Amino acid sequence: MNWTKLLFYILLIILLVMGAFFYRWIFANLVYAMVFSYILDPFVSWFERRRVPRWLSVVGVYLVILGFFTWVTARFVPDLIRQGNYLFDLFKSGQHLSGQYIVTIPFINGVYEFMQNLDTQIPGLALAPKMIEILDNANSTLAGIPKLLMDNYQNILSTLSLIATIPLLSFFMLKDKYKLRKAALELSSNRYFELCFILLRKFDTNVGTFLRAILFEVIAVGFMASIALGIVGVRNPVLIGATAGVANIIPYFGPFMGGALAVLTVLINGGPLIMIVYAALAMYIVQVIDNNLVYPLVVGGTISMHPLLVLLTVIAGGWYGGILWMLISVPMVYITYSLVKVLYINLKDFRII
Amino acid sequence: MLKLIIRWLKTQLHKPDKNAALRRFSIFKKLSSFELYLLSNHLHKRSFKAGEMLFDRDYPLEMIFFIEHGEIEVLGTAHPSGHSVLTKNQWIGIIDMFHENIRSSSARALTDVQAIAVSRFDFLDLINKNPHMGVTILSAICESFSKYIFQLCEQPPAVNLADNQKQSTLGVPELR
Numbered sequence: 079m080n081w082t083k084l085l086f087y088i089l090l091i092i093l094l095v096m097g098a099f100f101y102r103w104i105f106a107n108l109v110y111a112m113v114f115s116y117i118l119d120p121f122v123s124w125f126e127r128r129r130v131p132r133w134l135s136v137v138g139v140y141l142v143i144l145g146f147f148t149w150v151t152a153r154f155v156p157d158l159i160r161q162g163n164y165l166f167d168l169f170k171s172g173q174h175l176s177g178q179y180i181v182t183i184p185f186i187n188g189v190y191e192f193m194q195n196l197d198t199q200i201p202g203l204a205l206a207p208k209m210i211e212i213l214d215n216a217n218s219t220l221a222g223i224p225k226l227l228m229d230n231y232q233n234i235l236s237t238l239s240l241i242a243t244i245p246l247l248s249f250f251m252l253k254d255k256y257k258l259r260k261a262a263l264e265l266s267s268n269r270y271f272e273l274c275f276i277l278l279r280k281f282d283t284n285v286g287t288f289l290r291a292i293l294f295e296v297i298a299v300g301f302m303a304s305i306a307l308g309i310v311g312v313r314n315p316v317l318i319g320a321t322a323g324v325a326n327i328i329p330y331f332g333p334f335m336g337g338a339l340a341v342l343t344v345l346i347n348g349g350p351l352i353m354i355v356y357a358a359l360a361m362y363i364v365q366v367i368d369n370n371l372v373y374p375l376v377v378g379g380t381i382s383m384h385p386l387l388v389l390l391t392v393i394a395g396g397w398y399g400g401i402l403w404m405l406i407s408v409p410m411v412y413i414t415y416s417l418v419k420v421l422y423i424n425l426k427d428f429r430i431i
Numbered sequence: 432m433l434k435l436i437i438r439w440l441k442t443q444l445h446k447p448d449k450n451a452a453l454r455r456f457s458i459f460k461k462l463s464s465f466e467l468y469l470l471s472n473h474l475h476k477r478s479f480k481a482g483e484m485l486f487d488r489d490y491p492l493e494m495i496f497f498i499e500h501g502e503i504e505v506l507g508t509a510h511p512s513g514h515s516v517l518t519k520n521q522w523i524g525i526i527d528m529f530h531e532n533i534r535s536s537s538a539r540a541l542t543d544v545q546a547i548a549v550s551r552f553d554f555l556d557l558i559n560k561n562p563h564m565g566v567t568i569l570s571a572i573c574e575s576f577s578k579y580i581f582q583l584c585e586q587p588p589a590v591n592l593a594d595n596q597k598q599s600t601l602g603v604p605e606l607r
Contacts, residue, residue: 127560129465256472263475268483272493275475275550279493427491 107240111247115255116286117293118143122252136252140245178210186213192345273428280420285413291376292327292409298372299323299364303336306360311353312340322361326368327405329388333368337361383412453547455520456497458571466564473553479540485523488537494548495524501544507536516541525572528554 118139125135181190193205251258259278266274300323307315322336340357383391388408395407425431450467453459453474459467477496479485485496488507496503503517517523523538528551558565 127469260475268477268479268485271475271477271548272486272491276491276493279550279552424491429490 104240104243107244107247111244111251113289114244114248115251116289118248118252119255119286120290132255133253136249140249181210181213270428273424273430276424277417277421281417284416284420288409288413291373294376295326295368295372296323299326299336299368302364302367303340303361306364307340307357310356310360312343312357312360314343318343322364324405328392328408329383329385331389331392333361333365337365383408383415387411456522457520457575458522458525458568460571461567462564466561466567469557469561469564470549473549473557475548477546477548479544479546481540481542481544483540485538485540485544485546486534488534490534492524492527492532492534493550493552495522495528495551495554496538497522497547497549499545499547501546502541503538503544503546504541505536505538524551526576527551 118136121139121142122132122135125138126132130138181187190206190209193209197203197206262278263271263274300320302319303322304316304319307318312318318336318340321339322333325332325335325339328335337358340361341354344353344357391407391411392404395403395405398407422431448464448467450464450471453467453470454462459470462470475494479501485503486492486494498517498519498521500519503523505515505517505523507514527535558568
């Protein structure tokens with residue numbers, strides 16, 4: 079081995095390690111920006127094919143998204159403000175937010191009465207007093223939040239500024255997509271050029287298609303569930319529909335979670351028992367449409383992972399990072415699995431292994 | 432005076448077509464500047480030293496190469512004579528693009544070579560998504576194939592045309 083070459087490679091590795099250490103805080107942001115740009119890329123390319131310069135296409139897509147969010151905010155914020163004002167008045171009234179007081183809030187009062195009902199039917203259960211105790215504890219934790227915010231305002235600001243960088247990073251990723259791809263491929267030697275290109279193309283196609291399909295499915299299921307639950311008369315259909323849509327990311331188990339939430343809401347609100355059947359039926363119809371129409375159309379087949387592996391992945395994700403990781407662990411494992419498969423097949427085809 | 436100023440402004444504001452050089456390849460000759468721009472997004476410049484392999488036989492086929500300068504020897508089944516030499520402004524891989532997934536020949540640089548590579552999937556995707564561009568490129572490819580077939584027909588009678596066509600799946604040497 080040529081010593082000069084060896085020395086160069088050692089220096090290069092040291093530099094890469096140092097670079098990775100220096101930029102380690104923004105890796106997560108880069109991943110989020112990448113996901114964001116994968117989702118937006120087809121729209122940008124659509125504009126570009128219509129002779130709009132790429133940078134202007136990205137700006138145009140950003141403006142459309144901004145307009146959409148503005149519309150959503152204008153449409154739903156009044157309700158949120160009304161609910162917020164209610165809580166604000168509670169604070170202003172000077173009353174201590176004890177558990178006994180919180181249970182007078184209409185929605186929570188429904189839950190409390192349901193528990194009291196259960197307590198009378200099942201002796202020794204004592205769910206209602208436990209709820210008051212939990213609310214008291216939560217109240218004392220909430221009381222500490224302003225102090226917590228003041229103590230950690232620097233961390234909060236830096237987190238917010240990092241979140242704000244995601245669209246900016248994504249802008250450059252979208253604008254310079256081809257330049258970045260060319261630069262990455264220039265690093266490969268002629269011997270491995272085609273192999274690297276195939277891997278990059280498959281990564282691009284698999285990850286891009288999968289992410290866009292999941293986003294589309296979340297929106298479609300959320301939308302359909304909201305309408306279906308609204309028709310059968312379940313309270314808060316938009317909130318339950320949106321939660322069901324997000325939970326749908328987890329194959330096999332996600333749909334049950336959405337259905338369970340709908341049924342639980344009917345139970346808590348103390349509606350007639352037939353409503354439970356209606357809510358379950360509504361969620362079932364949504365799932366039938368999703369499984370037979372939406373998913374095959376947008377993804378072209380279900381995730382080919384064994385249910386046991388999905389369950390284990392969800393549990394592992396939950397242990398590792400809570401609800402967020404429960405949601406993203408299955409897509410992450412699936413993407414990693416399909417990329418390793420592509421890598422293995424191509425390494426064999428190019429007779430490297 | 433105003434006309435002069437406008438003309439001067441036009442010359443100042445006029446951007447030279449960065450991709451015009453691609454028109455030296457006959458299949459891109461009739462493409463507009465915008466179509467060349469779309470194509471250029473998918474092109475990758477590669478340099479090969481004399482004696483270096485561009486690709487090997489039976490390996491997966493991904494890239495089509497357009498030779499900017501230098502000479503490439505296609506080893507194996509590229510030509511009735513068993514091998515052929517491709518030079519400046521010629522390309523390798525267009526026929527395979529439509530029906531093969533595996534290379535049927537090997538290619539080696541005879542001299543230092545500068546080439547432009549494009550993925551056949553990107554190329555076909557461009558053709559599908561830009562119908563005008565697709566028709567222009569496919570017409571040019573057909574034209575070059577017909578010239579090639581006529582060239583093969585003019586070979587001595589001992590050579591079997593069907594075999595030639597079967598063998599010549601890699602290189603399409605242009606006629607001059």
